[in-house]
Amino acid sequence: MFDEADGIGAREGTSARTDRPLPGAGPTTSAVGLPTAGARPARLHRPNTMRKTLLTYVKPHVQEDPLAMILGIAYLGGAMEQAGLPVELADERILNDSEMKETIERNDVIGFSALTPNIRRAIAWAKYAKEKGKITVMGGPHASVDQGIFLDSGHFDYVIKGEAEETLPQFIKAIEGGRDEDVKEVAGVAGVRDGEIWVDNPAPPLIKKLDDLPLPARHLMPMESFFKMNPERLAYIFTTRGCPFKCIFCQKELTGRGFRVRSTELIVDELEHIVKTYNPGVVLFVDEILTLRKKRIHEMCDEILRRGLKFEWIANTRADCVDYQLLKHMHRAGCRRIYYGWESGSQRMLDVLKKDLTPEVIVEAAKMTRRAGIWAKVYLIVGSPDETPQDVEETQRVLKMASPDLVRVSVFNPLIGTESWDNYQANIDLTDLRDNYVSSNRSAYVHEHFTQIELEQIRKDMVRNYEKWYYAYPQRARRLVERTMYYLENPTFAKKRVGRALGLVPPPSNKVDHLHAG
Ligand code: B12
Numbered sequence: 001m002f003d004e005a006d007g008i009g010a011r012e013g014t015s016a017r018t019d020r021p022l023p024g025a026g027p028t029t030s031a032v033g034l035p036t037a038g039a040r041p042a043r044l045h046r047p048n049t050m051r052k053t054l055l056t057y058v059k060p061h062v063q064e065d066p067l068a069m070i071l072g073i074a075y076l077g078g079a080m081e082q083a084g085l086p087v088e089l090a091d092e093r094i095l096n097d098s099e100m101k102e103t104i105e106r107n108d109v110i111g112f113s114a115l116t117p118n119i120r121r122a123i124a125w126a127k128y129a130k131e132k133g134k135i136t137v138m139g140g141p142h143a144s145v146d147q148g149i150f151l152d153s154g155h156f157d158y159v160i161k162g163e164a165e166e167t168l169p170q171f172i173k174a175i176e177g178g179r180d181e182d183v184k185e186v187a188g189v190a191g192v193r194d195g196e197i198w199v200d201n202p203a204p205p206l207i208k209k210l211d212d213l214p215l216p217a218r219h220l221m222p223m224e225s226f227f228k229m230n231p232e233r234l235a236y237i238f239t240t241r242g243c244p245f246k247c248i249f250c251q252k253e254l255t256g257r258g259f260r261v262r263s264t265e266l267i268v269d270e271l272e273h274i275v276k277t278y279n280p281g282v283v284l285f286v287d288e289i290l291t292l293r294k295k296r297i298h299e300m301c302d303e304i305l306r307r308g309l310k311f312e313w314i315a316n317t318r319a320d321c322v323d324y325q326l327l328k329h330m331h332r333a334g335c336r337r338i339y340y341g342w343e344s345g346s347q348r349m350l351d352v353l354k355k356d357l358t359p360e361v362i363v364e365a366a367k368m369t370r371r372a373g374i375w376a377k378v379y380l381i382v383g384s385p386d387e388t389p390q391d392v393e394e395t396q397r398v399l400k401m402a403s404p405d406l407v408r409v410s411v412f413n414p415l416i417g418t419e420s421w422d423n424y425q426a427n428i429d430l431t432d433l434r435d436n437y438v439s440s441n442r443s444a445y446v447h448e449h450f451t452q453i454e455l456e457q458i459r460k461d462m463v464r465n466y467e468k469w470y471y472a473y474p475q476r477a478r479r480l481v482e483r484t485m486y487y488l489e490n491p492t493f494a495k496k497r498v499g500r501a502l503g504l505v506p507p508p509s510n511k512v513d514h515l516h517a518g
């Protein structure tokens with residue numbers, strides 16, 4: 001993506017937005033992005049000893065994301081264990097620099113996982129790992145569409161593109177054997193040696209049977225440390241991969257357009273395991289569209305209820321993939337929040353983003369969700385191509401009609417590997433992208449009508465104004481009426497609510513549930 005030296009260490013080390021100094025010093029790559037003599041990777045193939053692999057997620061360089069448990073490396077950890085290969089998992093967000101260094105030093109192959117905002121730190125840490133003579137490997141969503149930024153940095157030996165539960169163990173065995181021919185057999189692997197790409201395989205086909213995957217190795221993750229920093233004790237689970245929709249800002253390379261599902265029995269087994277082993281405050285289904293196939297979710301809810309599993313959960317989905325019956329069933333089975341990607345209330349912007357939704361559907365979904373006793377959070381985007389002040393106003397109007405319980409607003413960010421990246425090249429400031437990369441709050445998209453500062457203000461105002469409106473008396477009164485109607489319709493939850501009021505039933509585990517449910 002970048003056409004010149006990255007200079008990561010130097011720039012990041014002085015960045016006001018970096019909350020910790022980064023490892024490594026200044027730039028080590030040549031002007032064309034290839035390794036200089038100082039940065040040349042060591043010979044990769046060493047005597048035949050069983051190498052230990054570290055898989056690590058690094059912090060984003062701009063913003064701290066919510067302390068989400070990272071399922072990507074957990075899935076890979078499970079696959080490595082199943083293949084009988086030694087593996088350690090680490091998350092930089094809960095380590096200090098010296099702990100991170102020690103972790104790298106006690107392993108031989110260092111596998112980094114990163115989303116776009118995290119890649120510069122990954123490169124900086126890879127530099128440190130290379131200085132210690134390690135084999136460095138990059139994987140994950142960004143690497144799958146932009147291997148050059150890692151291979152050209154001089155600090156990575158390999159990139160492994162695509163879903164890697166099958167390919168990572170194959171790759172580790174291949175380097176263990178020490179034969180280049182075996183490495184060349186592994187799908188998705190690209191490698192650089194002495195400044196030259198010597199292997200560059202396309203990503204493997206998507207994994208067909210998700211049921212065959214081992215469970216994510218949560219036992220290798222510092223779950224209690226996550227929970228300490230995340231008062232909700234949020235645990236993650238995945239039940240599907242892929243999404244058939246075509247939103248232009250969304251990367252489809254990694255998980256594809258086909259919708260692959262796990263079987264209900266196995267999903268609920270995993271849920272039961274999570275609930276009994278880790279006692280989470282709430283479980284988040286990170287599927288892009290949990291409810292795309294409603295029958296599947298009815299079955300899952302039946303099974304949760306049949307097994308008597310008591311836990312609260314959150315679903316990610318689209319407004320056009322729910323109906324009232326489904327929402328009520330989900331609520332009975334413990335669903336207390338739904339996160340909807342709405343992006344905009346303006347039909348014009350929904351069309352630009354190819355969201356395939358209408359404001360009417362959005363409003364209706366929010367109303368049904370509230371009526372079912374579930375709290376709705378919506379994700380919005382401002383600064384989409386050609387968005388005007390009228391579109392922003394329209395979104396604010398629709399927001400009030402829908403009246404969700406929380407909004408999160410991001411700035412439009414055309415990321416590499418998405419349709420928006422291909423379509424809006426002329427508007428992407430590559431220098432800004434390289435120097436600042438991206439976050440939810442700012443973007444390298446040069447907007448037709450707004451400056452970055454204006455967009456940031458619009459983003460903040462939208463949230464502030466909405467919150468002010470939401471907590472104002474008329475809305476509170478309306479919610480009270482809605483809640484009363486909800487309790488009349490759901491006497492079991494009404495009894496629980498009364499029990500809570502009298503101190504006979506413990507309060508809900510999170511601060512939002514008081515808005516609605518039992
Ligand atoms: C849960 C989630 C989050 C969580 C957790 C992030 C995480 N790292 O897991 C949170 C809320 C923090 C989050 C935030 C954001 N997210 Co998000 N998120 C997801 C989501 C829905 C699921 C991630 C997941 O668990 N996947 C399941 C696991 C199994 O897949 P995986 O992590 O990709 O790992 C597989 C491969 O990538 C590979 N792999 C991964 N790591 C490694 C390492 C090595 C060494 C190897 C060999 C292979 C490898 O093997 C794994 C197993 O197959 C995905 C969509 C999706 N379906 O993946 C988007 C997604 C990852 N998010 C995305 C984006 C854009 C963001 C944000 C930038 C949004 C924003 N504007 O703020 C932020 C960035 C946060 C930050 N870092 O600052 C994009 C990533 C695009 C990109 N180029 O990075 C995705 C792909 C959505 C999309 N379709 O566009 N996100």
Ligand code: SF4
Nearest residue numbers: 243245246247250288
């Ligand atoms: S944003 Fe959501 S609905 Fe749109 S393509 Fe991506 S995952 Fe699918």
